[in-house]
Amino acid sequence: MTDKAAPVHAGIRKWIDEVAAMTTPDRVLVCEGSEAERDQLVRESLASGELIELNQAKLPGCYLHRSAPHDVARTEHLTFVCTEREEDAGPNNNWMAPPEAKAKLTHLFTGAMSGRTMYVVPFLMGPPGSRFSKVGVEITDSKYVVLSMQIMTRAGTIALDHLGASDDFTRCLHSIGDLSPDRRFIMHFPESNSVWSIGSGYGGNALLGKKCLALRLASWMAKTEGWLAEHMLILGLESPAGTKHYIAGAFPSACGKTNLAMLVPPASMPGWKASTVGDDIAWLRPGSDGRLWAVNPEFGFFGVVPGTSRRTNPTAFDMIQRDTIYTNVALRSDGTPWWEGHDDPPPAEAIDWQGRPWTPKSTEKAAHPNSRFTTPASQCATLSPEFENPNGVPIDAILFGARRQRRVPLVYEAWNWRHGTFLGATLSSETTAAATGKVGVLRRDPMAMRPFCGYNMGDYFAHWLEVGASITRPPLIFRVNWFRTDEEGRFLWPGFGDNLRVLKWVLERTEGRGKALATPIGFIPPVEGIDRKGLDISDEELTALLRVDPAEWVEAVAGQEDFFRMFGRHLPQALWDEHWNLAHRIEEMITPSELKGRDLGI
Numbered sequence: 001m002t003d004k005a006a007p008v009h010a011g012i013r014k015w016i017d018e019v020a021a022m023t024t025p026d027r028v029l030v031c032e033g034s035e036a037e038r039d040q041l042v043r044e045s046l047a048s049g050e051l052i053e054l055n056q057a058k059l060p061g062c063y064l065h066r067s068a069p070h071d072v073a074r075t076e077h078l079t080f081v082c083t084e085r086e087e088d089a090g091p092n093n094n095w096m097a098p099p100e101a102k103a104k105l106t107h108l109f110t111g112a113m114s115g116r117t118m119y120v121v122p123f124l125m126g127p128p129g130s131r132f133s134k135v136g137v138e139i140t141d142s143k144y145v146v147l148s149m150q151i152m153t154r155a156g157t158i159a160l161d162h163l164g165a166s167d168d169f170t171r172c173l174h175s176i177g178d179l180s181p182d183r184r185f186i187m188h189f190p191e192s193n194s195v196w197s198i199g200s201g202y203g204g205n206a207l208l209g210k211k212c213l214a215l216r217l218a219s220w221m222a223k224t225e226g227w228l229a230e231h232m233l234i235l236g237l238e239s240p241a242g243t244k245h246y247i248a249g250a251f252p253s254a255c256g257k258t259n260l261a262m263l264v265p266p267a268s269m270p271g272w273k274a275s276t277v278g279d280d281i282a283w284l285r286p287g288s289d290g291r292l293w294a295v296n297p298e299f300g301f302f303g304v305v306p307g308t309s310r311r312t313n314p315t316a317f318d319m320i321q322r323d324t325i326y327t328n329v330a331l332r333s334d335g336t337p338w339w340e341g342h343d344d345p346p347p348a349e350a351i352d353w354q355g356r357p358w359t360p361k362s363t364e365k366a367a368h369p370n371s372r373f374t375t376p377a378s379q380c381a382t383l384s385p386e387f388e389n390p391n392g393v394p395i396d397a398i399l400f401g402a403r404r405q406r407r408v409p410l411v412y413e414a415w416n417w418r419h420g421t422f423l424g425a426t427l428s429s430e431t432t433a434a435a436t437g438k439v440g441v442l443r444r445d446p447m448a449m450r451p452f453c454g455y456n457m458g459d460y461f462a463h464w465l466e467v468g469a470s471i472t473r474p475p476l477i478f479r480v481n482w483f484r485t486d487e488e489g490r491f492l493w494p495g496f497g498d499n500l501r502v503l504k505w506v507l508e509r510t511e512g513r514g515k516a517l518a519t520p521i522g523f524i525p526p527v528e529g530i531d532r533k534g535l536d537i538s539d540e541e542l543t544a545l546l547r548v549d550p551a552e553w554v555e556a557v558a559g560q561e562d563f564f565r566m567f568g569r570h571l572p573q574a575l576w577d578e579h580w581n582l583a584h585r586i587e588e589m590i591t592p593s594e595l596k597g598r599d600l601g602i
């Protein structure tokens with residue numbers, strides 16, 4: 001770490017001086033991203049209580065961080081996109097005029113770092129040397145944020161080397177402020193390529209390379225540059241025959257991206273190999289070969305802890321046994337963490353995520369439902385050899401998935417890119433603990449991007465259609481739902497590794513094989529199309545999982561119409577056409593027609 005006197009990029013230097021004049025820190029440190037620097041920050045964080053040491057014999061390099069009890073998830077109502085014209089931010093974003101936003105925040109940032117150290121973290125999103133990669137610089141007064149950025153991004157000198165003399169970097173300003181939700185704002189300025197965030201030290205609110213840069217600002221850049229910045233995992237699959245495919249999948253927060261990205265094939269499907277390219281964000285570019293190529297801009301995983309176990313996700317579980325920061329999990333007396341859904345049974349006593357005594361009789365959860373691990377990607381045993389490939393990987397299929405107890409089948413396929421864009425645009429999901437607010441409420445979350453699209457979503461849908469038209473070999477698009485339940489609320493589908501059974505059909509379809517039945521909503525697999533070897537699921541159960549109930553879909557179509565209207569003239573006509581086509585087909589289904597259940601035998 002060097003102090004501000006050290007030579008640094010002129011544009012960064014100028015910005016450091018401006019921010020320091022406003023925030024008046026005691027000292028300014030520029031991070032180079034070395035191990036010595038990290039060790040020093042860890043020592044200081046242990047001394048200040050920002051980190052708690054976990055059992056180093058069992059979990060070397062692992063620490064616990066407890067965030068403020070009211071700062072445990074993204075706060076979407078305090079997140080703004082500040083464009084000159086309100087229409088450019090769209091009805092999907094909170095909007096404030098840039099001068100007003102700057103004035104409001106300047107007031108909050110003035111003197112905010114007094115008595116604190118201001119850290120300057122240059123970081124690179126994407127592989128070094130790739131023409132797709134973007135440089136950001138985060139200024140923050142949180143050591144936890146610096147340590148997390150060093151895991152989640154390629155931080156330090158590597159970013160400055162990539163930037164060279166260019167002034168093209170995103171200015172990411174962050175202060176924990178007083179951590180009060182009353183004085184918390186996460187403001188994006190796409191027109192000046194900058195983010196100002198104050199009042200939160202948590203996840204997507206504070207690690208500004210992630211949602212703020214790599215999704216909200218990147219989606220804006222992608223619109224002008226002809227590519228897509230998406231909330232997607234990237235998974236490599238190799239069949240027993242040795243065929244390789246890559247799949248990208250958009251699922252809303254806490255709906256299964258990390259788990260799918262680290263899928264372990266079931267024992268009854270020998271010969272299949274899965275590799276992880278990314279678990280949260282994909283930057284997708286049309287290639288000269290007419291395909292869509294994907295890069296994961298991140299360098300680590302910020303994953304949901306509850307539910308992570310040897311049984312559900314052994315790859316993630318093994319990966320978090322060293323050099324990991326745990327946030328808001330419970331602590332056992334032997335200095336190891338515990339959470340709901342851990343393989344070990346609840347401990348007789350523990351310290352909960354807020355530092356209070358906990359026993360299995362406690363009414364509250366031991367770990368916060370949005371507790372997280374922060375782990376370097378390099379620790380993932382299934383990390384793809386293509387992870388650092390500057391050109392990315394070619395995508396054969398895109399999945400849109402969500403949490404839906406009812407209505408939505410296990411899997412169905414779009415007729416084509418346009419219909420696939422419609423399937424993405426009409427995605428809705430039951431809310432989770434990843435953002436503040438009620439859990440389990442159905443809400444519209446197009447392309448899993450509702451909280452992350454940095455501009456008018458009507459224009460974003462149009463951009464999806466444009467990108468589709470610009471590629472000659474577009475990926476096939478599917479909707480998936482691992483979360484359909486029976487009357488008692490039990491999941492009908494085993495999920496996790498067994499999701500490969502669905503992906504197998506998806507890949508067969510991309511290879512032009514695999515039978516499909518046309519339904520009003522898209523193609524579904526016939527019951528025999530899903531490999532059930534070694535899986536105890538009856539024909540009736542699978543039929544229930546794949547069922548398209550017309551009465552339930554009538555209701556869905558009405559809701560879609562209201563949602564689409566919100567975007568006025570920004571909503572592309574093609575999506576209205578898809579909508580009316582669907583409404584018509586559902587109507588026909590109610591009075592049976594020959595379309596219903598027709599086996600196309602493709």
Ligand code: GTP
Nearest residue numbers: 253254255256257258259304306307434482495496
């Ligand atoms: P973000 O990091 O918030 O974007 O979440 P994510 O989309 O990566 O979700 P993640 O894979 O972390 O899963 C969230 C929760 O869903 C965890 O508690 C998982 O155990 C659970 N989950 C993931 N996949 C499945 C599945 O196939 N079936 C079931 N029943 N639960 C799942």
Ligand code: SPV
Nearest residue numbers: 074203204210211253434
């Ligand atoms: C999400 O909510 O989609 C996350 C976690 O990946 S956060 O980084 O907090 O946004």
Ligand code: MN
Nearest residue numbers: 231253254280
């Ligand atoms: Mn996410």
